[in-house]
Amino acid sequence: MPFDFDHSNTTESTPHPAPNLLHFIWQVYVKNVDPFIKVLHVPTMSEVIRLSEGGFEKLSPGTRALVFSISLAAVTSLSDADVQNTFGDAKENVVSRFVLGTEKALSQAGILKTTDLCVVQASLIYLEIAGQNYGMRTVWMMSGILVRAAISVGLHRDGATFPNVSYFEAEMRRRLWWHICCFDARISQCYAPETMISNNMLDTREPTNCNDDDLEVNMTKEPTAREGFTDVSFTLMACELRRLCNHILSSRSSLMSSEKKKQAVQHDVLSEIENVRNWTAKKFFGNLETRRELQSSTKSLFNMLLDQLSIIVRDTNIFEKSPPTEERHMTDRSYVRALNHIENMRKWRDEPSMRQWGWVLVNFQQWYALGVVLIHLQTQTWDSACERAWTTVVKTLNEIPPAMMTENPLRESIIGMVTAARQHREEELGRQCCQSESHQIISWMPNIGASISVPEDFCFDSAPDLLAGIFTGEGEIAEQLNIAPIDLVQDPFEGSVYAGRVYSRTNYPSWYLEPTSDFETFEPSFGNLQDLLFCNSLDKGNLGSDK
Template sequence: MDTEGLAQEELDTSDEEEWSHGKTPSTQEIERTPEDRNAFMFRHNLMPSTPDLRDFHPLPSQIPFLLDVFQENVNLFLQSVHIPSTTKMIRDLRGDMTSLTPANEALMFSIYYAAVTSMEEEDVRLNFGSTKAELNLKYRLGLEHALAKADFLNVPDLVLIQALVNFLALARRHDSPRFVWMMVGIAIRMAMSIGLHRDGSNFPSLSPFEIETRRRVWWALCLFDVRASEDQGTEFTIAVDSFDTKIPMNINNSDIDPDSKEGPTEREGLTDMSISRVSIKTCELSKRMMVRGPKAPSLEEQDHMLQKIYQELDEGFLRFSTEANISYWVIVTVARLMVAKMTLFIYLPVLFSSPGGQLSEQLRTKLFIAAIEVAEYNHALNAEQACRQWRWIFQTYTHWHAIIYILIEIPRRPWSPLVERAWTALHSIWLIPTQFKMRKNLRVWFPLRKLMNKGTQHRESELNRLINNASAAENLQNEYLTMIQPSSQAHFPAGSNAAALFLEQWKQLVQFPTQGMRAHMAASSFQGHSATGSSKLASGAPEGINANSYTMTVPRVQLWQEGVEIGGSLDAAPSSTLDIPSNADKLEARPVEPSVGPAFQQTTSTSLDNFLSTQPADGETMPSLWTDDFIEQVDLGTLDNMDLDSDIDWYNWVESAKGMD
């Protein structure tokens, strides 16, 4: 059944039936303008009058720049908008925005909004002479009014869904996950109402351009559905096998245009769609991995799907790209992060359902390493200056499974270099969400504060124990040297070995003799792959690429914030100067000039307070989740009496926490 235009046909039919029977309408709804009918969606019915949309447009001279920013920062990953045809539309307007159709006007506002929201505060101020908050609100209001004017709920079309897709891609950065989840549901129903869940090849009347655009928009909604459902702990709105829309073709945007009569020939190698197709194929596998109920895949099947993500990435992107490309580094890092994250998703329920036995201990180590990888890869992506234009993507994720598991696991373990590494990763300024709205949910942080206190006390106790027990420290070192290590290396000094760096830091903390340390710290002393997979992507660099040249291609950040001294007294305040030990007999690493700051902070018992009060790069306010003003509002007696092992179902807590930021 051709569902194109179905919504409009039904609307027209219902109106005709009302009047054909000579009845007086029982409502004034049909007399209201689309702006009036849709104002409730965005609360604009509280405004005294409908504004003039011309007041919300940027200067004509600014539009090409905004389109370029949108293409580089947003559309590179989504490909929801065909840039050549949009550029032509803008050029043909010659600055007269009044000639835009309502749908195209909504699309333009979505591009303005997405472009500005994806930018950093200083970049917005430099290029527009306004604050990011001012322009963000201006273009969002313009988009909301334009959508209402286009009557998007009653007369959906492909362009309006494109506009909503662009908005939803960035809305997660400032809106609540619940709002995004609701709006994604609306967008999906709009898409289904015009048949996007059916491949366009089923409709002979559609042009090749329309068929391909429909595929891109539908799969963007599939990506949002996975993310929104994950946030809320709900089933997917788009069920697996409920649609037949094909994955977009591997083509360049220049291969197709609205006037094309014949479909393009699919290309081999890198195209404008390559990155988007990698995301789509990963999304498809994720949906199948996370199916619940009788059709849920087994652990073996899930693990196979996890490895297939690597295969898809290699076949569709890596073998055609070069490590000199920043997008190459980003895609590889995101893939590693995702595999580590999915490892937590798959195995945490198994661990919590079988708390005893050897299997649990093996799983605990596997998951501990995966959680460290998630935190470190997340830090690397956010801290890397060369990909700051995509930071908006990384900052919309809060990796609750990794945060909680590290906090739970640390007090269980003797304080080895691996635990010190996890503790350091926990202090990344990028790991905790930035939305100040989270302070409305203060009580949900009580267990986390308790876990943090427990971890701090355990660290101090363990370090004191190891300082006074050289034999125990030596045993931990020997065990560490034979362990499988986290694969996350990207944000450490070029040419260094992360496992060796943390061994050095740990040795200083426990005052362990460092004589002959060089032999212990050779890269070959450590296992060369992580616990999350054996694929080439689980290593420090993809197969066939020189690890040293790879790590130096893109500017890296140093492990500790510039100005922080490693080691020292447990009670010492953070130092003001950085000096990563350069002694040849201690550390085989070449310090490099930091390209981004700040990175990881000094991990003293008080560092989290300082860490969480740090301002993010875009000027948002970090929530002081662990600071003194927070503690004043907490019933510490309740915290002290809380049994973290029996009073809290941590897996369910994580599931509920994902939707609260």
């Protein structure tokens, strides 16, 4: 547990953010974090930050915890260079200090018995960031405290039902509660078949589609919903994503049953996904003239999250080790969809105009798509397209914070798939080298921690056009790829296998090298990823009979 719940720590002993940096920290939070964690009212919180610059002793324990969590989230969203230039220290050290300060402040604010809305806000912001430091299992466990704290404050009941709750407070409570609901749904995907919060335990209305400027502390009536994109639009889209996830969970047994029944359910769920895509495009993105960069980034991100759900729904049997020949074209299409999704997510994060929001993707890891690609690579004749996919997957896994992999229920399955794909790659490259005229002696991967590399005199065959085979089958909804399709690597020396040079310099991360409890039995674990993400509540015996 990250908290020691030691109330003896004094405020003075807590490493506070420097008062002269609070204005900068707040501006970073408003620009980088607030659009995707919309639980604060910026005009009101700006005044609190101004008071904080005069000393933390003026703040209540709950407000102090909120300022700490804001500081932690803001620093996490910055690049290493920006943190070094601003704080004069490495980002890792600054983040560690703010993590400790936030935990102490939450403990001192009485997180286990709080009725303070600020403490719940601070807890949510903290947990949205804490996965990078502790791993998602710890965050999932701690989310139980967050949900109980929210219920103890009565957030599951709409503020309009309480006569002493103002219109302003009722709207802020709605924002906070529904973000907690979406957070609960997201972090539960790898650990539990059901979310902690069910719809039959709440009557809180979804927040109004409006901007912070439309709300005033002393407002005398309900806010009026705006048309188009607002400060709360991403939260409303996340609510739709949560509803779709619950729909998929409720349909999982049918999606794993007979082919005819599965296709009917697939068509139903995929239609729902496309309906949501069309709804958001019409409701929020009809006009991209106001905050163009944020709107465009949000639209791309949300569509990619819908694509991720589509992959899960379409490819329920992708983890079968050797599909029948007539189903190979289906797995090829699944592979192209998954690889496009991974590359699109990377393009979104690396786009210069979107880098300030790249931290968001840490909370939306594409485990299923990665698994689809790795499974496919284990059976392919290796070429430049396979090498590109392999490099993309390894780089993606390398960039995941180690804590999110070390304590991850999917880790063993991912290691198994990476190992099997790596071994197949080595065998294929070795076979192709033996067929060459050079007959060079090559040592592939002398140990598990070595760099993934290709001989300098090795070049792959021309890449096949993997995208050419995509088509819409009977009863399916045509997929929509949101960004440009993958540019497959092409060999300029067509017909000559060894005429050029190809490099792939990537290293295995630390979580891959650490021992596992079942390191020698990867083969039976190919289904774990599917079980954990898709049908981990199904009875294994029934699952086998359905197949």
